Amino acid sequence: MLTRLHYRIHTSLERILPERRLFLKSDSDTRFIRLRPVTQLAALAGGTLLVSWTILATSIVLMDSVTAGGTRDQTQRQQALYESRLNALSADRDRRADEAVRAQERFNLALAEVSKMQTALLATEDRRKELETGIEVLQDTLIRTIKERDDAREESERVTVALAEQTGSARTDGSRMADAEATLDQLSSTLAATARQRDDMANAVLLAKEETEEVLQEKAELQARNDLIFGRLEEAVTVSMEPLDKMFRAAGLSTDSLLKQVRRGYSGQGGPLSKLTVSTMGGGDLTPEERRANEILNGLDRMNLYRLAATKAPFSMPVKTAFRYTSGFGGRNDPFGRGNRRHEGIDMAGASGSPIYSTADGVVIQAGTASGYGKVIKIRHEFGIQTVYGHLSRIRVEKGQRVSRGDRIGDMGSTGRSTGTHLHYEVRVDGSPVNPMTFIKAAKDVF
Template identity: 80%
Template sequence: MLTRLSYRINSTLERFLPERRLFLKSDTETRFVRLRPVTQAIALSGSAILVGWTIVATSILLMDSIAAGSTRDQTQRQQALYESRLNALSADRDRRAEEAVRAQERFNLALAEVSKMQEALLATEDHRKELETGIEVIQDTLRRTIAERDDARGQAERVTLALAEQTGSSRTGESRAADTLATLEVLTSTLGATARQRDDLANAALLAKEETETVYQEKLELQARNDAIFSRLEDAVSISMEPLDKMFRAAGLKPDDLLNKVRSGYSGQGGPLSPLTVSTKGASLTPEEVRANEILQGLDRMNLYRMAADKAPFAMPVKTSFRYTSGFGGRNDPFGRGKRRHEGTDLAGAYGSPVYSTADGVVVHAGWSSGYGRLVKIKHDFGIETRYAHLAQIRVDVGQRVSRGDRIGDMGNSGRSTGTHLHYEVRLGGNAVNPMTFIKAAKDVF
């Protein structure tokens, strides 16, 4: 049955693939190999399959190469856009800092003007009180003089009547009455002068009152300008401090604890021993002084934030072109040893690409480490440590103090690695945390 089927297949294929013989000749004999149509068909099919597989594999490789090129271009564009945004944010931060400095200068000038106006107002108020006191004294003297004049007139009339009754002569009484009238005229002129002086003092008091009201209005206008300046300063401090506060909270750090550590680290004081002095004023602060102190405290908090940001790893360890090849957390081991925990982030780039410190700190390890290859460990403040592994070359020494942006090594392929990349770790209190938390938290600030 099988023989008959094979015969029919060969007969059908023989129309297109006639039977061929391959002769093999040696020195003593000649042999041949018969190539039946079925054999030829199988060989042609295998060749076609091989050629087709080669074409498909080549197409896949070309498509992967084209896709890799597009991804690299897109990554470069995103990197350029990211850097331009960082530059814009940095320039905006500098502008806000300059505005805060200028606002502080304007605030100091305004405080000086307020002090001058307050001194002038107090002097005017004292002068007005003195004028009022003088007017009261003059009025009392005038009333007393008028009363004495009336008493003198009554006494003169009584004396005149008494003399007329005793002597029967009115001449002496008339002379004495003339003397009394002359005395009264002198008193009247004196009282008139006193009244004029009183009127002059009243006019001076009225002018002083008008001047006081003018100074008071100027004081109110100055207070309104100061209030506007204070409001702008408070808004500027609040707007500048909010993204910094969010950045630290997003990174899992407590802002108050960080600021207390920075404040304790920058609290040096000193100077020669001087006599103890005690203020005797004891006056309470004005509302303007309270607001000024709150603004100064906000500016001090912003400065402490800036110091803390320099000491925490909020920068990128690689500034050249790269791509993320493995993230933080569980993953399949690249050497095929099952599911393993990955305690950092892998950034693949060109061999020898510069690797930079992401924050201020001290190098505590710079050498070979099992699995890590060439490894650099940097200890930062707040219990933070960063690690830079698989380096091609190390450019720092143990004990060396580095700043953010200092070059510490070159990207390589040392240790347990499948290709050129940087293994970047961030440890908080000895425990590994996701480095992308710090990188993403600083994206809208730096």
């Protein structure tokens, strides 16, 4: 049965792929190679598999290139968006700071005017009390004088009647009555002038009260505007600070110690020695507005420190052209067949000569060749961080050179222990290797 089945299959193959002979002729002999149907079928199947594998591999490479190009464009757009956002926030911060300064100046002027009006009001009130006291004294004196006048008139009439009964003349005390009437007229005129002055002071007090109420109203409106400005500034600082703080925490960096180091590096002070002046506007204690302004300024200072720290930590990409990740951080099979080995960085495969950029500000501590790395660059950054760039085809910096984030430091290559063109990128914190993707992913929503 098996022989008969084999015969039928062989017969069917001969109909489709008949036996062929390949003749090889030389000067003295002629030979041929027999290509049986099974051999032709195996060759055809092998060719088909080879063509299919070639098409599949080409498709994978094209898809990786498109994905890498899209990732690069997205990174560039995010970086441009962050820079524009940071510039807008800086401009808004400057405007808000200017508005806060002008509002504080207006508030101080208003306080000075209120202080002047209160002083004038107190002086007016004291003058009014003095006038009321003087008026009361004058009224008492006038009442006493009127009573004395009436008594004098009664006495004068009594004496006149008595003199008239005794002598028949009533002109003996005329001079005395004239003096009393002159004194009474003088007191009456003085009392009238005092009353007019009292009315004038009362009108002045009313006017001062109205002006004081207007100043207090202006003060309340100014306070409301200050609260609105301070609220917007506080909100802007909070919104700007949150992604930066999240980025550093995602990278595993202590924000407090990080900001202390940056502050120590940017703590220069100086200037000529001048005499100390003390303000008498509000005493030694800060007003609530001044405290809020100080808190906003502290927040802006912290955001500026974050911005400086972001340039000193490796949050940028070392490769900005099209590439694909070919090996990650951690354990992997050695590409040269040496078993499972630890990989202390990430590999980014791209075109030969692709620019390699510094991922943060720092100082080049090695620029040469090293075993396994080939042509390699090592950069020391702040916060105990180092970055390593291996297998380069060209080195564009020198040892001891200071570089900034985004500076081109070399070209991608395949030197050292390498199977093809790529960049071996490492990040070390306090000498220990960490996954560079931690920093790259932490910055994806910021840069």
